[in-house]
Amino acid sequence: MISFKKSKKYMSKNLIERLNEGPVLCAEGYLFAMERRGYLQAGSFVPEVVLENPEVVSQLHREFIRAGSDVVQAFTYYGHREKLRIIGKEKLLEPLQKNALKIAKDARSEFKDLDLMVCGDVANTNIYDPKDKKSLVECQKMFEEQVAWAKEAEVDFIIAETITWVEEMKIALKVIKDAGLIAVCNYAFRRDGKTREGISPGEACKVLEDNGADVVGLNCFRGPKMTIKLLPEIRKSVSCHVAALPVPYRTTEKDPGFLNQTDEGCDCIPGGNAFPVALDNLYCNRFEMGEFAKECASKKINFIGICCGAEPHHVREMSVALGRKPISYKYYPDMSKHYAHGTDKTLKKLNTDAAKTL
Numbered sequence: 001m002i003s004f005k006k007s008k009k010y011m012s013k014n015l016i017e018r019l020n021e022g023p024v025l026c027a028e029g030y031l032f033a034m035e036r037r038g039y040l041q042a043g044s045f046v047p048e049v050v051l052e053n054p055e056v057v058s059q060l061h062r063e064f065i066r067a068g069s070d071v072v073q074a075f076t077y078y079g080h081r082e083k084l085r086i087i088g089k090e091k092l093l094e095p096l097q098k099n100a101l102k103i104a105k106d107a108r109s110e111f112k113d114l115d116l117m118v119c120g121d122v123a124n125t126n127i128y129d130p131k132d133k134k135s136l137v138e139c140q141k142m143f144e145e146q147v148a149w150a151k152e153a154e155v156d157f158i159i160a161e162t163i164t165w166v167e168e169m170k171i172a173l174k175v176i177k178d179a180g181l182i183a184v185c186n187y188a189f190r191r192d193g194k195t196r197e198g199i200s201p202g203e204a205c206k207v208l209e210d211n212g213a214d215v216v217g218l219n220c221f222r223g224p225k226m227t228i229k230l231l232p233e234i235r236k237s238v239s240c241h242v243a244a245l246p247v248p249y250r251t252t253e254k255d256p257g258f259l260n261q262t263d264e265g266c267d268c269i270p271g272g273n274a275f276p277v278a279l280d281n282l283y284c285n286r287f288e289m290g291e292f293a294k295e296c297a298s299k300k301i302n303f304i305g306i307c308c309g310a311e312p313h314h315v316r317e318m319s320v321a322l323g324r325k326p327i328s329y330k331y332y333p334d335m336s337k338h339y340a341h342g343t344d345k346t347l348k349k350l351n352t353d354a355a356k357t358l
C-alpha cells in the first residue's frame with residue numbers, strides 16, 4: 001500500500017492565482033487514450049491500467065506535459081467504487097486511486113523546471129438518484145474517500161467532472177471544499193444543453209459559484225463548436241473563472257454530444273453508434289483545437305483543455321495557440337523542408353515541381 005511522503009511544495013502559485021494571470025491548459029482524456037492503446041476496456045471503462053501497466057500512464061502524462069499541459073491530472077477518472085463493483089474488483093479501489101495519484105506526482109517531478117500542478121479527480125458516480133435519499137449518502141461517501149486520498153497525496157486542486165446533475169455536483173463540491181481544497185466543477189451538458197434537472201448552463205454554474213466553487217464550466221460530451229455555444233451564458237452568469245474542456249470530435253447541432261453519433265461515411269459500425277470506439281472519422285484536427293483554445297482565451301474562459309479523445313498533438317497546438325512554446329515545440333511541423341511541398345533551396349526542383357501530381 002502506498003503512503004505518501006511529505007513532499008516540498010512544487011507550485012509557486014495556486015490555481016486561482018495562476019488563472020488570474022491568464023489561461024491554464026489542462027489535458028484530460030486518459031480513458032479514451034488508454035482504450036485505443038489496448039490497456040482498458042470500452043464499456044466498463046475502468047482505469048485498471050494504473051495498476052497493470054503504470055508505465056503507460058506515466059508516458060501519457062509525459063507526452064501531455066511535453067505538449068504544454070500545465071496540469072497533471074491523476075488518472076482516477078472512473079476508478080471509483082461503482083465502476084470497480086461492476087467488474088467485481090472493489091478491493092482494488094484504494095490501491096488504484098493511490099497508484100494513479102503517485103504516477104501523476106512522479107510525472108511532475110520529472111519536469112522540475114516547469115511549474116506544473118497535480119490534480120485529483122472525481123466524476124459522475126452513476127448511482128445518484130434524486131428520488132433515493134440513500135443514494136445521496138452513498139454518493140457523498142464515494143466522493144469523500146476519493147477526495148481524502150487526493151488530499152493525502154497533496155494535490156493542488158480537485159476537478160469534479162462529467163456530472164450531469166446539479167445536486168450531484170453540489171455533493172462533490174461540498175466534499176472538496178470541506179477538505180479545504182480548490183474545486184473545479186465541470187458539468188457535461190446533454191443534447192438539450194441543460195442539466196438532468198433541466199437547468200441552464202449559466203444558472204447551474206451560478207449555483208456552484210454560490211456554493212464555493214473556484215472554477216466552474218463544462219467538460220466532455222460536446223465537441224469544440226457545441227461547447228463554445230454554451231460558454232457566453234456561463235461567462236455572463238458567474239464572476240469566478242470558467243472552464244471548457246470539449247471532446248475533440250466534430251459534434252453538430254443535430255447531435256451535439258458524442259455519445260450518439262453516426263458516421264455517414266461508414267456502414268460497418270456495429271449497432272450504428274460511432275461512440276465510443278468508431279469516432280475516428282469525426283475527429284477534430286490539431287488546428288481546430290488550436291482555434292478553440294484561442295476563442296476561449298478571447299472570451300475570458302481561462303481553464304482551457306480537452307477531454308476524451310485528446311492526444312498530445314491537439315494539446316501542443318492549443319498551447320501554441322495560447323502563445324507558448326512547449327517542450328515538444330522542438331518538433332513543431334516545418335513543411336518548408338518537405339521533399340515535395342517544401343521551399344528549402346536545397347530541395348530538388350524535380351520533386352517540388354511534381355508536388356501537385358502526387
Ligand SMILES: [Zn+2]
Nearest residue numbers: 220221307308
Ligand atoms: Zn471526456
